[in-house]
């Protein structure tokens with residue numbers, strides 16, 4: 001694994017693999033802006049081989065593995081000799097329709113990964129409307145730069161870092177600057193956040209979290225309603241949620257979200273407990 005220093009290294013490597021690929025397979029759908037941010041923060045490394053490009057993104061105390069391969073067989077052959085799979089904590093995500101993922105699942109299990117978690121995508125159309133609600137008195141604000149560490153703590157304590165792709169500090173800073181981080185505070189204490197990304201007519205909830213001692217007091221409700229009402233022009237609302245997180249799934253359903261068939265298998269290597 002060697003550091004990646006330019007965005008073009010990433011896109012050139014993907015193009016090279018794709019151009020000679022009989023059965024291209026990948027779990028990497030890079031967005032230039034995000035790749036640049038990973039490079040700027042020294043988070044991205046690569047292992048560029050004949051017929052396979054592997055990328056590793058540092059996240060807290062582990063790595064996310066992304067692959068682009070000329071075929072599943074090429075990937076299987078190359079993974080055997082990747083030393084870091086045996087020495088570093090590593091997670092790999094496989095996204096798609098369940099049926100389409102079975103071959104890659106088997107192959108990655110042979111490379112030493114095991115099923116760790118499963119996320120499902122949920123989608124909502126604006127026609128869903130909102131269920132009637134009693135009014136709450138919490139005030140929704142945009143999070144401020146000084147809230148960054150409290151947001152890190154809230155997300156780290158509410159989610160599983162291996163399964164939920166938690167944001168780095170620089171992503172939180174960018175979200176605050178871009179007014180994509182709604183918050184509710186009780187005095188000086190950060191009680192709840194909703195982090196979203198809106199591009200064109202699609203808006204994605206990245207994280208919705210209420211600190212444990214403030215749950216079931218309609219803070220989550222106030223944030224969600226504030227978010228949905230502020231996005232009147234959006235035609236498609238989406239999010240990813242751990243499929244077994246019944247509390248969240250039921251609440252998303254309450255606001256009109258439903259599973260759309262896309263799943264994300266999160267696999268972890270042996271070094272992750």
Ligand SMILES: CC(C)(COP(=O)(O)OP(=O)(O)OC[C@H]1O[C@@H](n2cnc3c(N)ncnc32)[C@H](O)[C@@H]1OP(=O)(O)O)[C@@H](O)C(=O)NCCC(=O)NCCS
Nearest residue numbers: 133158208209210215216217218219220221248250251254
């Ligand atoms: C998910 C979470 C943010 C919700 O916050 P909360 O404080 O527990 O939720 P609230 O009490 O504000 O309730 C939210 C809404 O769900 C409704 N609700 C409550 N229990 C429900 C249930 N069992 N089924 C369906 N809807 C329910 C509430 O009535 C409210 O709707 P309203 O706007 O019509 O009043 C919070 O539980 C949390 O932080 N969980 C851990 C992190 C997480 O899993 N986040 C989601 C994945 S990204």
